[in-house]
Amino acid sequence: xxxxxxxxxxxxxxxxxxxxxxxxxxxxxxxxxxxxxxxxxxxxxxxxxxxxxxxxxxxxxxxxxxxxxxxxxxxxxxxxxxxxxxxxxxxxxxxxxxxxxxxxxxxxxxxxxxxxxxxxxxxxxxxxxxxxxxxxxxxxxxxxxxxxxxxxxxxxxxxxxxxxxxxxxxxxxxxxxxxxxxxxxxxxxxxxxxxxxxxxxxxxxx
Numbered sequence: 001x002x003x004x005x006x007x008x009x010x011x012x013x014x015x016x017x018x019x020x021x022x023x024x025x026x027x028x029x030x031x032x033x034x035x036x037x038x039x040x041x042x043x044x045x046x047x048x049x050x051x052x053x054x055x056x057x058x059x060x061x062x063x064x065x066x067x068x069x070x071x072x073x074x075x076x077x078x079x080x081x082x083x084x085x086x087x088x089x090x091x092x093x094x095x096x097x098x099x100x101x102x103x104x105x106x107x108x109x110x111x112x113x114x115x116x117x118x119x120x121x122x123x124x125x126x127x128x129x130x131x132x133x134x135x136x137x138x139x140x141x142x143x144x145x146x147x148x149x150x151x152x153x154x155x156x157x158x159x160x161x162x163x164x165x166x167x168x169x170x171x172x173x174x175x176x177x178x179x180x181x182x183x184x185x186x187x188x189x190x191x192x193x194x195x196x197x198x199x200x201x202x203x204x205x206x
Contacts, residue, residue, distance in 0.1 A: 015059045016107055020090035027091065028160035033098070040152045045101025046204045047147050048158060051165070052092040053104045053203040054140060057114035058085040061136065064118020065129050074126055074179055078133075081172045088168065091161045098157070104203045130181035135189055137173035139196055141166055 036044065062082035069075040096103060104110065121132040144166040151158050184192075 015056060015086075015089070016111060020086055020093060022087040022090040024087055026094060026161070027164040028157035031156040031160065034152065034154040034156065036152055036155065040155070041099055042101075044151055044155050044158050045096060045099035047150060048092050048095045048099060048161075049101055049104055050200050050203045051144070051147065051162065052089065052096060053107065053110050053199065054143070055085055055089040055092055056104075056107050056110050057199070058082070058136075058140075059089065060111040060114035061118040061121075061133070064115040064120075065122045065133065066118075068119050068122025069126065069129070071126055074130070077175055077179060081175065084168050084172070088165050091165070095158055095161055105206050106202070110199065110203070127180050127182040128184075130176040130179050131184050134173045134176035134181040135184050135192060137169045137176070139189075139193060140169045141173070143196070143200065144169065 059082060062078050062085065066075050066078045066082070069078060093103065117132075121129040144162050147162050148159060148166075151162065
């Protein structure tokens with residue numbers, strides 16, 4: 001009984017306090033660092049901070065769902081998706097540093113909230129849990145598409161990171177559908193968008 005708890009605590013500490021690493025090459029690594037104005041650099045850094053928070057939440061969400069998942073196949077799929085999200089975490093953290101920015105001061109709060117939501121979704125049953133995951137990834141895809149429009153045109157490094165993240169999120173949503181995700185009620189989707197809006201607006205500044 002203690003093993004899952006210990007593993008969960010270890011993952012939380014690693015997500016929040018250990019510099020993540022990636023086995024895949026960082027997208028845009030060969031691009032020349034762009035010449036940005038002070039405002040463009042600040043804006044790009046803030047956008048990447050928001051994306052980093054999204055990856056913190058993704059780690060916690062997948063962990064919460066895996067903890068309450070009763071089917072080994074689905075648990076393994078969740079853990080694999082969480083592994084890919086760890087790479088996103090590494091990419092965004094590195095890019096924040098390159099842009100001279102900082103991570104959100106509220107990362108522990110974001111993690112705890114997403115972990116609770118993931119565990120609750122898992123308790124509702126696997127079809128609902130996967131439906132929540134699929135809808136989350138669709139909304140993240142739309143959010144990343146918006147960031148591609150917002151990032152400075154000359155910041156190819158940030159844009160290539162966001163583009164690859166977007167492709168991976170699409171794959172995660174498709175995975176959830178293949179595993180039996182159900183469609184969420186429109187009211188739930190709206191509530192998720194509103195909550196995500198609060199998170200992104202806050203993380204942009206804090």
